[in-house]
Each structure stands twice: as structure tokens, then as C-alpha cells.
Amino acid sequence: MIDLPDAVRAMAVRGPQWQDWVDRLPRLLQTQLDDWALTPDGAPMHGFCSIVVPVRSRDTGPAVLKIALPDEESEHEHLALRRWGGDGAVRLLRAEPHRRALLLERLQTRDLKGLWDIEACEIVASLYRRIHVPALPQLRRLPALVERWTADLTALPRNAPVPRRLVEQAITLGTELIADPTCSATLIHSDLHYENVLAAERQPWLVIDPKPISGDPHYEIAPMLWNRWDELAGYVRDGVRRRFYTLADAAELDIDRARAWVIVRTMHNAMWELTEQDEPDPDWLTMCVTIAKAVQD
Template identity: 30%
Template sequence: MSEVAERAARTWEVTLDELAVSGTNEVWFARRGDHHVVVKAGNREARRREAVALAAFSHSSARLLEHDALHGVLLVERVLLGDDLLPLARVDDDASTAIIGRLVRSLHSEQLPLDAGALPPLASLGEVFERSDDPRLPSALVRKAASLFAELTADAHGVVLHGDLHHFNVVRDGVGDSADRWRAIDPHGWVGDPTFDTAPMLANPRALTLAESPDVALLVSAAAAERRIAILAEATSFERDRIRAWAFTAAVIAELWMVEDHNLVHGAPLALAEALAPTV
């Protein structure tokens, strides 16, 4: 147990039950009295942004209970049952896509006031294009994504964004029946174009495949993406063209990050970008 987690447990009168994630970022399943909670420790700025976003989202996400800004620690409600959307996506992709679309709409429509400058603008993501010169990624695709990104972020108007709303960050609140609802966890925290929050689930096609395969790229198709885009558009009232443009751009950004952080090309986001390129 890290010193930071131990201090948080004492300060907030929490019993740490299980270390769920270790390393640079530490995540503990815990209890505070009769309530199940999560203690998250790690990068101070990342935890600060997560705290700001959770506070803005109100009841559509896990509730923020405490935030130690000095030490970079959060105490967050643990959503139970807590299973994510991937099992549903494997048997009913349309239903899981609609759930994410409705959650996007809910996250954006029920926000609490936010202090100016509390979260970075989405436009700052574009800095990755300035560092993109790896020959493993098609230069024409990267240039197209950079141009689209500039257009998509030209409007200064925005809302608090989750920033990473894919199947693993949408969890079940309930007991497994028809009264259950789905809530968001682990936001990155940005301010920008609302349509961006539809992109992570489209730019992460591994989670959307109905069967496992060592060659994920073969399971990515424009037809599958277009079906999901149509469902998201109906659930959110966003324009299909804008959802498609963000899916393409976010997929390229995901691969740029993979190259920058891990010196490898993932493959699945690149396959999605190549499938969508003719239509954006």
C-alpha cells in the first residue's frame, strides 16, 4: 500500500479492501461505513481533471465524494453491479451503442456550472499533430485528420467532455434487471465540441467486435461504423457527418499517441480511419 493511499484511508475513514490497479496509478476498492467506494491515486493533474468532470456530470457518472488535490487522490462512489458494456456489445451491438449515445446526451445536458479554465480546451489535443512524423502512419491520413481537427475545434463553444467514453468506462448501476441504468466512470476531462464524446467508442473497435480475433483490423468495416454512427446520431441528435469526422480524427490521434507513448501502431484505430477516410 502506498503512503498516499494509506493517508487517504485514514483521513477519509475508509477501509481498503482490494488493490484493483497498481503502478503509477493506484486504484483501491474500499468501504466507507456501509458504502462501497473507490480510492484513486496518481498523477495530480489527471486526478484534478477527473474530479472537475465528475463534479460537473452530476448523477450521470459515478459521484465524486472527496478530492485531495495536494496528493492527487480521489474518493469516488463505486457503481454496482459495475459490469461494463463489452458483454452486451458482443451480443447486441446496436443496444450498447444506443446506451452510449443516450449517456452522452445525459452527461452533456445535466452539467453543473464550471469555473473558466478549470479544464483544458479540446483544441489542445491538436498538439500531437505537430509532432507526427513517424513513417508507420500514412502521412496523407495524418494531414487529413489534422485539417479536420482544426475545423471541428474552430468553434469556441463547448461543454464538459468525458473524453474517453468507450465500453469499458460505462458501467451498470443496479441489480441486473430492466430498472438498471448505465453511468460513466474515469473521465479525462476536456471542454469542447459535444460530438467528440461519441468518438472514443468508435475509435476503439476492438471493444465493438462480436468475436475475438488476433487480426482486429480485419473486423473493422465502414459498414459497421456507419451503423453505429446512425444509432449515435439518433440518440444524441448530433449530425452524422460530424460524428463520422470525429471518429476518423480521433482514430488517427489514438494511433499518434500509441506511437509517441509506446513506439508501436495499434492497428485497429488505423484500420477504422482508413475505412472512414473516403467519406470524411
């Protein structure tokens, strides 16, 4: 039986769904190892909501077995990876969707955190162009998600500790953006940042861990702005803008549309912090507001 890392066991404190998943995880792992005739080949690793075990098999050689928390974000990961077929993304070898189990090619552990952030932005922009392909009908649709989140944003109290001007701006922009029929025309990753790109042998860099949506390519930029936040200390506004324009220009995205989605996404993040946390993190709220302001001229 696989011994779970302490950090994976600690996920159980996040709530009943997490507790149930962590409790079942050793058996899930063993069952999948047996079913696919896999042999563990290294210490388990983990993401925010998954465990990844290096394995070997007679058929595939070195690979990794990933099992994710069964939620709506992980439901269609296998479909996105299969659609990309290894072009710009980690290659899917096998999938057992109802267990959220994926057998993936083994990549290096080196990600984009070690690179200058602007160089990393250029790499990610080049990957956008490879993974942004026509949408899949099975995926969650961005307009439906944003419609729901906009309703939640509208319900935010007027005295919430974020500028009301930005809240109302995000409501207006979100409503306008999802009225465009192209808003659900493209398969997007939706959580593409520095740690979700790994070095590889067959291609220099490959995308991992999609939370796929049928959406708008311009939606992708925001996570590259709020990750590696501490590095921007002392020049926050200029640092955010430099990342933003590097990504949008290198990927040949429309600046106004990309800016609108950054504002919408950061205000959604602020809303979730205020409504889902017993004690909202003031630093996180400040970051959300700062990014929304920084991308605007």
C-alpha cells in the first residue's frame, strides 16, 4: 500500500469531501496500480488536489499515476489531454475517469518558477497557441460559469472591503464578455501558471494539470499575474503590467479583451475569499484589487 505524504494527509482538514477522498486514497492507488500492472518507481508527489506517483510498466516504461480529487474541475481533464495528444501538453497514456485516475508520461520536475518571470510569460504565451484548439462539447462552458459567478458578485454587500467601482465594473464586463458567442469556442486550460508547466525531453516545456473549459483564450492570462506575487514587491504595478503585456502581445491576444477578463477574474477571486472564508485574507484581497487596477490605463 502506498504511504501517503504528510501534505496529502493534511488535505483532509479542508472539509468532508476532502476527508473522504484522503481516507479512500490508499485503496484507490493500490487498485489502480494492480489494474494497470504498474510498479511504484519513486516517492509520491502531490499538487493542490491530487497525488502523483512515479511508476513503471512493461507497456509504457517510466510514467506517473495521477489521482485527483473527484470534483467538477478534474472531471474532464482526460478529455483535454486526449484532445491535445501531447502537443504542448503532457501525453495521456491511459485514463479511468470515474476514479479520476490518469497514467501520464513522466516529465522532469523542473517548472517555470526558476526562470525570469518575463521569460516564463513568453514560454506560456507560446503554449497558449498550441493548446487553444476548438472546444469540446462535453466540457463546462465559460458563459454558464461566469453567469453564475456574476450573480454571486452582484449579491456581494455594498460595504464589502473591495472597491465597489471594481465590483460593478466586473459585473458589467462579465455580462458583456459572455454575450459574445466566441466566448465558449476554444478549449482552454483555465489554471495555467508557472508550476503547471514542466520541462520535458521530447519538447522543452509541456503543460500539465488542466481544469478544462470551453471558453475564451483571453481568460487564461490572470493566473500568471497573481502567482509569484512576492517577486513583484517594490514595483507591483509595473511588474503586473509587464507580465500582462508580454503574455497578451506574445500570444497575439486582444489587449482590451484580455484586460477585461483579468478584472473579472480578480474580482471573482475577491468574492470567493469574502464569501467562502471565515476570516478573509486581507493580503489576498489587496492583491486582487491591485491587479485589477494595474492592468487598466
